[in-house]
Amino acid sequence: MSADKAKIARQFIELIPHAKALGMKIVSIGDGLAEIIMPYDERFIGDPKTRVIHGGAVSALMDTCGGAAVMCHPDAPAGTATIDLRIDYMRAATPGQAITARAEVYHITRSVAFVRATACDDDTDRPVATATGAFTVEGR
Amino acid sequence: MARKTPEPVQIVKQRRDAALDALVSGVPYITFMGISFDRRGDELTGVLSYDEKLIGNPMLPAIHGGVTAAFLEVTAVISLSWSYIWEDFESGALDVEAMAAGNLPRLPKTIDFTVDYLRSGLPRDAYARATITRAGRRYASVQAEAWQDNKDRPFAQATAHFLMPRPDVSND
Numbered sequence: 238m239s240a241d242k243a244k245i246a247r248q249f250i251e252l253i254p255h256a257k258a259l260g261m262k263i264v265s266i267g268d269g270l271a272e273i274i275m276p277y278d279e280r281f282i283g284d285p286k287t288r289v290i291h292g293g294a295v296s297a298l299m300d301t302c303g304g305a306a307v308m309c310h311p312d313a314p315a316g317t318a319t320i321d322l323r324i325d326y327m328r329a330a331t332p333g334q335a336i337t338a339r340a341e342v343y344h345i346t347r348s349v350a351f352v353r354a355t356a357c358d359d360d361t362d363r364p365v366a367t368a369t370g371a372f373t374v375e376g377r
Numbered sequence: 378m379a380r381k382t383p384e385p386v387q388i389v390k391q392r393r394d395a396a397l398d399a400l401v402s403g404v405p406y407i408t409f410m411g412i413s414f415d416r417r418g419d420e421l422t423g424v425l426s427y428d429e430k431l432i433g434n435p436m437l438p439a440i441h442g443g444v445t446a447a448f449l450e451v452t453a454v455i456s457l458s459w460s461y462i463w464e465d466f467e468s469g470a471l472d473v474e475a476m477a478a479g480n481l482p483r484l485p486k487t488i489d490f491t492v493d494y495l496r497s498g499l500p501r502d503a504y505a506r507a508t509i510t511r512a513g514r515r516y517a518s519v520q521a522e523a524w525q526d527n528k529d530r531p532f533a534q535a536t537a538h539f540l541m542p543r544p545d546v547s548n549d
Contacts (some may be wrong), residue, residue: 255441258430280409283454284484291406292487293450294487297443299435315435319442325490 243267244310256301259294269310269342273302276335288332291368295336295356296324298346299368302338303352307372310342313350315376320349322370330365340368348374392473396466399476400458404451404484412446412451423452423505425523432500440498445523448505449535450490453519456507457485457539478510483542485517490537498532499525515541522529 243266250256250263250273259281264272275298283291300319307317330336340354354368381438397416401407410431415422425431425448433441465471471482505523517539524531 252429252435253441254432254435255444256433280405282405285403285405285479285481286483291404291447291451292445292490293406293443296439296446296450296490296492300441300443300446316436317498318434319492319494321491321493322442322446323489324446325489326487329486369384 240267240361242311243309246271246305249308250301252304253301255297259297261298261301263305264337266305266309269306269313269345270340271302271305272337272339273298274335274337277333278299286318287329289329290332292326293331295326295366296322298336298338298369299324299340299354299356299366302340303354303368303372304369306340306342306352306354307345307350308376310345310350312345313342313374317350317372317375320371320373322368324366324368326366327364330356330358331360336365345374350374356362389462392466395473395477396462396471397459399473399481400462401455403435403479403481406447407451407455410447410451412448414455416439419460421452421456421459421506422538423448423455423507423523425503425505427501427503433496438500440500440503442492442494445494445503445533446490446492446535448503449507449521449523449533450487450537452505452523453507453521453535453537454485454487454539456521457509457512457517457519458482460509460512461485461541485539488516488538488540490531491534492535494533496522496530502527503532504523504528514542515543517541
């Protein structure tokens with residue numbers, strides 16, 4: 238049952254035009270947990286002097302990953318939309334390295350899913366950014 | 378006491394447009410997203426030109442929440458940098474030609490960023506403006522709002538904090 242849900246969520250995420258444009262790939266998905274990787278790409282540079290990826294691309298990754306976590310949660314019947322998202326940028330991502338976001342639904346009600354997410358580059362001990370968000374639970 | 382003759386209009390416009398263009402076109406991600414800026418005096422409006430790659434939900438269809446966040450963040454950073462360098466390029470302390478050649482001032486760094494999604498972004502152009510609520514020497518607070526058809530009905534708003542660049546000091 239849950240494996241089907243993960244499959245549907247995976248298919249949906251992989252069809253999102255903007256996720257494709259940013260080169261996002263699902264690493265793992267299921268039971269309210271999702272992990273998505275975004276490769277380094279010079280087109281996403283936000284600071285030409287340091288060649289660090291723009292915060293906006295990290296936001297898009299966090300948002301997609303949060304949505305994916307909600308969609309694959311056993312208590313979420315269908316789609317979701319972001320209500321709010323707060324991102325804390327802890328440090329600059331190292332240029333040349335992919336960024337992996339990991340999101341988890343830590344609480345879900347009939348109408349709202351509460352999500353936490355972390356983004357890391359190769360140095361997984363020091364996150365690049367963390368996020369918290371509220372997402373809608375649709376279709377029930 | 379002789380009053381200084383105002384500069385010819387073309388000179389003023391050319392300098393300001395060149396400074397803005399250098400600031401915006403220096404950032405690859407802004408080009409990738411298809412974001413541009415309209416300028417009226419020192420007031421900037423971000424313009425997100427619609428493209429299929431900005432879609433987040435193909436079923437509705439709606440603009441990706443991450444795109445909306447990114448658009449607001451770009452508008453906030455550019456508006457903040459713009460106001461930060463305005464005096465310097467107006468006075469000539471900052472050379473616009475050197476800027477255009479790639480010698481750009483350091484950009485503020487985002488500390489945190491919070492977006493409220495008010496309604497879904499429709500598959501069409503979007504606009505955004507930022508207000509600098511506090512511009513300190515080290516920290517700045519900025520609010521931004523994005524709309525499509527009707528400015529009084531924004532589809533998203535954001536609050537952000539930035540670490541300001543310190544002249545000749547790496548603030549990593």
